Amino acid sequence: MNLYNSKYHEGDLSSHTFLITGGAGFIGSNLVQYLINHGAGLVRVLDNLSNGYYSNIEEFIGLKNFEFIEGDIRDLDTCKATLQGIEYVSHQAALGSVPRSIADPITTNDVNISGFLNMLTAVKDTPSVKRMIYAASSSTYGDSTILPKVEGEEGDPLSPYAVTKAVNEMYADVFSKVYGCHTIGLRYFNVFGPKQNPDNPYAAVIPIFCKAFIEGTQPLINGDGKTSRDFTFVANAVQANIKSMLYTGLAQHEIFNVACGSQIDLNGVITLLQETTGKDLQPTYRQERMGDVKHSLASIEKIKDTIGYECEYSFKQGLEIVYDWYLNNN
Template sequence: MYEAKYHNEDLSGLSVLVTGGAGFIGSNIVEYLIKYGIGKVRILDNLSTGYLANIEKYLSLPNVEFIQGDIRDLKICEQACEGIDFVLHQAALGSVPRSILDPITSNDVNITGFLNMLMAVKNSSSVKRMVYAASSSTYGDSKELPKVEERIGRPLSPYAVTKYVNELYADVFSKTYGMEIIGLRYFNVFGPRQNVKGPYAAVIPLFIESALKNNAPTINGDGETSRDFTFIENAVQANIKAMLAPKIEKHEVCNIAFGERTTLNMLWEYITNVAQIEIKPNYQHERVGDIKHSLANIGKANELIGYKPLFSVFDGIKITYDWYRSNQ
């Protein structure tokens, strides 16, 4: 992975903070930065949903620093921002079902923690720009397809509320304090290092695990629910390009996706093709808080930061399946 280079600048003089850097998306960003000679990467993670194993091979490098800490602690956030040029904020408590079962913790991490990071960036004398993980869940009950950044619906879960509040706070901080902030509305990111364990695992690693074990997967609903699944390398590209894009005058939010709809039935078909098996899935009731269809318009991301996703869903499935198979 990361054979394609998503920047033209020399990274050797830059320092970057990746919050949630031991997690799925964060550790992939760290991998890219190290591969292309970043001057310094500082990783902040409390290891609640991230894993040291994701970054272990980098920790002995002289340009890598790891802080085990929580974004709910303002002092830790301020310490993590010291001497940093760019903040790539990935730390959050994901999962719609988790937020429905425990809205208070989701609020603490995703809103209080996000506000702490905004304050730390505002108080920093070195940080030039903050890029943060926004979410397609912000579109809520909007049925419009494709989704465009300016038009959203009402949130359908506590998680969606927290991610929308992030955007509101970022907008206010940008206007009030003149900060450069870009939000990336991720659409169903998947790929190597995504956690397959636990009750809140995403659909693709669960499907791949089923295929590797020759088991039938469980599909919520009739399988015609569709998503704009986004391979992790596309999301990493977006972070690098958002970080280094020309100066922005205000807070911006853009969709990060591939720009195509894939149903759950199609997804399982892709995986069975790669795995060379034939198994029919089991179907059960639809999940509370989920929307039926999702598709992103990625025109703004292309215009604003030069985002051009290189990996289709099927391309990503092949790479991801091979990774899980070799890491069983």
């Protein structure tokens, strides 16, 4: 199934140039797929392959409108070099995962804050760049118990990862006010989909569950299974990126939730997988993870009203698609 037949933009992309940092990663490589499918003039990827995979972009190597640069956002000169001739930037490069940030806060800070500041600085100093979109996070809502989560109603961070993402937003807002360098931050809510690695030590829950059902093993749940999330299929996140990059009504730094505006708990995910696969696998429960938010549900009114985002794929549709993808790529 080609996810990206739907068109999230107007006009012709053949005269436009794009940089996707972290473009060999999960969301980044899906963005690349969309842009290549729709004939972008140039799609350049910057990735150090520490958290992304060459296999995610291998099919694009050799295309005349695709470039891959192996490099690190923690090097300012690299950031500046990769931006030459670029109009639109989608900054996806980051170290995700709450548990990883708890285990290694120094590296998480180095990549997510120092690397982000390098990219902001390079964008500010590169005249060709019209806009930068960056991967923000729902973790920024922290300990706030308000549901749904609305932009501007944040709590205190619960992990080093959440701190880094909150700092990104503060830096982006300051750059907007001080330098006129306006960006858009997309607060992703638990994005899942094809090209998300289930074997990564810090893999997300959906690929882990899918792998368990494919292999016929008991899925592991942290906590009692009543933890709920606004799981968001990756094509919805791609839509948000494309519409944000090409949005012309930007006069300041903006933050948008990217989600479906609905929630399901982990026990419910298992039930859907049982129905999808016909396998009656029962989960094993273990201790909750430190730093995890118990419940998450997004308001998507702001992004709908501002840039015309719509949740194209429901959680159930996305789960069926991604399970099929794992089954065929196992």
